[in-house]
Amino acid sequence: MAAVSFQSVTKTYSTPQGPFQALDAVSLDIEEGEFFGLLGPNGAGKTTLISILAGLARATSGRVLVQGADVQSDYASARRKLGVVPQELVFDPFFSVREALRFQSGYFGVQNNGDWIDELLHSLGLADKAQANMRQLSGGMKRRVLVAQALVHKPPIIVLDEPTAGVDVELRQTLWQFIAKLNKQGHTVLLTTHYLEEAEALCNRIAMLKRGHVVALDRTSELLKAAAGNVLVFKTDTPLPPTLVPLARVTGRVVQMAAQDAQEVERHLGQLRQAGVDVQDIEIRRSDLEDVFLNVMAANASPGWESQVPSLPAVGRATA
Numbered sequence: 001m002a003a004v005s006f007q008s009v010t011k012t013y014s015t016p017q018g019p020f021q022a023l024d025a026v027s028l029d030i031e032e033g034e035f036f037g038l039l040g041p042n043g044a045g046k047t048t049l050i051s052i053l054a055g056l057a058r059a060t061s062g063r064v065l066v067q068g069a070d071v072q073s074d075y076a077s078a079r080r081k082l083g084v085v086p087q088e089l090v091f092d093p094f095f096s097v098r099e100a101l102r103f104q105s106g107y108f109g110v111q112n113n114g115d116w117i118d119e120l121l122h123s124l125g126l127a128d129k130a131q132a133n134m135r136q137l138s139g140g141m142k143r144r145v146l147v148a149q150a151l152v153h154k155p156p157i158i159v160l161d162e163p164t165a166g167v168d169v170e171l172r173q174t175l176w177q178f179i180a181k182l183n184k185q186g187h188t189v190l191l192t193t194h195y196l197e198e199a200e201a202l203c204n205r206i207a208m209l210k211r212g213h214v215v216a217l218d219r220t221s222e223l224l225k226a227a228a229g230n231v232l233v234f235k236t237d238t239p240l241p242p243t244l245v246p247l248a249r250v251t252g253r254v255v256q257m258a259a260q261d262a263q264e265v266e267r268h269l270g271q272l273r274q275a276g277v278d279v280q281d282i283e284i285r286r287s288d289l290e291d292v293f294l295n296v297m298a299a300n301a302s303p304g305w306e307s308q309v310p311s312l313p314a315v316g317r318a319t320a
């Protein structure tokens with residue numbers, strides 16, 4: 001049985017401009033014990049999908065099962081299996097950190113939870129803030145409390161919606177060490193993030209969403225293999241010749257061009273020299289998940305893409 005099963009999930013919001021379809025027949029299964037990444041640009045539908053999973057929003061059609069429990073018809077059972085860390089910092093300002101965790105335990109009917117609360121406080125670097133009032137905490141500390149609150153009932157499935165948005169390196173490391181440990185112990189993890197480096201390092205499988213559609217779904221290693229190769233990176237102040245523009249990704253002075261092997265790097269450099277481009281600070285790096293992501297998004301940018309089976313073009317076809 002899948003840990004989470006999204007079955008043809010569609011969500012249409014009513015807006016003053018008319019109905020808006022945020023999710024269109026999203027189907028995917030997350031298996032027990034997976035560390036699963038849900039990626040996509042702003043507005044792709046990630047939070048909507050997670051809100052439906054967490055019972056905070058209703059699907060317009062389709063079903064979501066959590067270890068077999070339907071999130072609508074068997075809400076209490078489905079919710080108890082989930083630990084959801086929301087994107088937004090919502091908390092009760094009148095509680096201390098420990099009180100907030102006790103209260104959350106009570107919400108899930110968990111008694112005598114002191115040892116686990118102590119472990120959460122310790123593992124998330126909150127031990128010295130246990131008595132502090134929630135109002136007194138910095139944004140990063142509040143986020144740690146949100147994580148602890150989500151885990152207080154030891155849920156088998158942990159859902160993290162952009163948990164590291166705007167948080168410092170130390171919290172990221174603390175958080176990922178802890179979540180990776182829980183994943184090793186058998187907890188399933190569903191993560192949305194805009195930090196593709198984190199997704200590449202942590203997730204064994206990844207789905208990419210765009211405008212409410214799943215446009216890629218595979219093991220992280222397979223996604224990376226499909227973009228296998230190298231990327232030539234350099235800086236320049238000279239405009240690229242029109243022939244090379246479609247092959248390059250340009251961010252300010254930095255230009256990135258896909259190259260399968262050393263010969264292709266040579267070919268690119270030859271063409272650049274011939275065109276009189278002043279090439280500085282040359283580097284060659286392996287393709288990474290960001291290259292894959294940009295390729296998938298670019299490949300699904302044209303009208304009618306919804307009906308196409310996504311394929312990964314060579315790295316570097318993304319727009320400048």
Ligand SMILES: Nc1ncnc2c1ncn2[C@@H]1O[C@H](COP(=O)(O)OP(=O)(O)OP(=O)(O)O)[C@@H](O)[C@H]1O
Nearest residue numbers: 013015020022040041042043044045046047048049
């Ligand atoms: N309550 C709502 N009413 C109307 N439209 C909404 C509502 N909530 C979300 N949307 C729209 O649905 C689409 C998907 O939004 P969602 O927040 O799920 O995207 P996301 O992938 O989580 O984006 P981000 O990376 O910015 O968090 C967006 O176009 C958004 O404007």
